[in-house]
Amino acid sequence: MGDWLFLIIGIAVVGVLTLAGLLTSGRRRKGELPQGGTDVIVPTPTEGEVATDAPPEPAVAVEPDVAATPTLEKPEGTASRLVRLRQRLSRSQGGLGQGLLALLSRDRLDEDTWEAIEDTLLTADIGVAPTQSLVDKLRTRLRVEGGQTHDTRAVLREELIELVGTDMDRRLQVTGSDGKPGVVLVVGVNGAGKTTTVGKIARILVAEDLTVTLGAADTFRAAAVDQLATWGDRVGVAVVRGPEGSDPASVAFEAVKQGVDQGIDTVLVDTAGRLQNKAGLMDELSKVKRVIEKIAPVTEVLLVLDATTGQNGLIQARVFSEIVDVTGIVLTKLDGSAKGGIVVQVQRELGVPVKLVGLGEGPDDMAPFDAAAFVDALLG
Incomplete structure (x- = not known):
């Protein structure tokens, strides 16, 4: 009877040790799983793929690590961007416009004044041809309208807007067609x-x-x-x-x-x-x-x-x-x-x-x- 008791106890001990080993191994394997990210990893192409225009093999995606996901930011809308950036641009670029207005508002627009206006525009990187075109239009308008009450700033604004361009399509083409991005x-x-x-x-x-x-x-x-x-x-x-x-x-x-x-x-x-x-x-x-x-x-x-x-x-x-x-x-x-x-x-x-x-x-x-x-x- 004593031998059977020792045998049963021995079997129980072995069973407990085996179960403990399995649990420890499971925990170790779980800890060794790769940590994910939000990136998609593209495999390095072979030399033949680099040398041709052939589409590459599919990439392998890495599962995201949910616990590490950062708090997402809410980007600013377009309307508020325009207001704020217009203010910044005004502070940094205002010297050009104010300089032109000061010259154009002189009582007498002689050749020295027009030459100074040209120099101001060229310094601002407008370019030779656009500068000459703008100066010619300003001279004509201010001469023709000189006997009338006119707003020099309004004239300059109209001509500059035309120079910058109002007939160009400035929309970003960011969506596709036929279900494609x-x-x-x-x-x-x-x-x-x-x-x-x-x-x-x-x-x-x-x-x-x-x-x-x-x-x-x-x-x-x-x-x-x-x-x-x-x-x-x-x-x-x-x-x-x-x-x-x-x-x-x-x-x-x-x-x-x-x-x-x-x-x-x-x-x-x-x-x-x-x-x-x-x-x-x-x-x-x-x-x-x-x-x-x-x-x-x-x-x-x-x-x-x-x-x-x-x-x-x-x-x-x-x-x-x-x-x-x-x-x-x-x-x-x-x-x-x-x-x-x-x-x-x-x-x-x-x-x-x-x-x-x-x-x-x-x-x-x-x-x-x-x-x-x-x-x-x-x-x-």
Whole structure:
């Protein structure tokens, strides 16, 4: 009887130890599960894929970590952006308008005065041809209306608005057709604020209740990918990214494919900063556009220009326009310069409108461009 008792006790002990081991193993496996994120990871393409325009293989999605989801921000609406940014622009650009008004309000508009007016306009980067055209119109109007009661400010305002342009379609084409998303390709040289611009546009679209996906196709600069992911996280927008140095066209394609599959309204694709004298990189940018259009048309190509670069910005604009058919301009850093005339010059150079302006470092310091509001800000 004693032997049987010892045998039963031994079996019970072994059973308890086995059960404890199974529970410990289960807890260890649960702790080893990968932590998720909001990104979609695009596999590195093979050399053959990089060399061709063939669509890449599907990406592998990482499940989101619900517990780590940050509190989403509510972006500012367009109306309040326009009011605030008009005030900022007025403070930074008012010197140009006030200088012109002071010259035009002189009792006698002699040749020295008109020459000073021309110099003021040229200094503001309006350009030689637009400056001469504006001065000729002002001279004619003020001479003809000189014997009548006239408002010099009103005359200047009307002519500046016409110069900036009221007949251009400045709407952003951010939605597609036939169930496909709008695809916005954002291009520009390093340092113009391109990645930041993509993030700010995403906020504008989210404020308008549009669904957005971001494509981090600037794969050669890890900081750009991380920066874009941060912008996306703040407003709950998914980011498609690939390993550092991977094919930008693969990332762009996958972002648009996800947009199509998920019924997203707009896909914003950030591209690497291109030096306009690097033919290979420009060819690569052209390839990105071709690959995207295998799945959905590109509805907008926005060229981001630093408003402080002046003539160099025009050279960049010209080259990009030849490669990817630019449809709109985004002017950044307009608040820190009195050279607002770059708006006039770049539009004349490309024949495409300025659609957005950035006037500060804040996340919502970007707004649609409005010719009348811009001129009013110039005049203070």
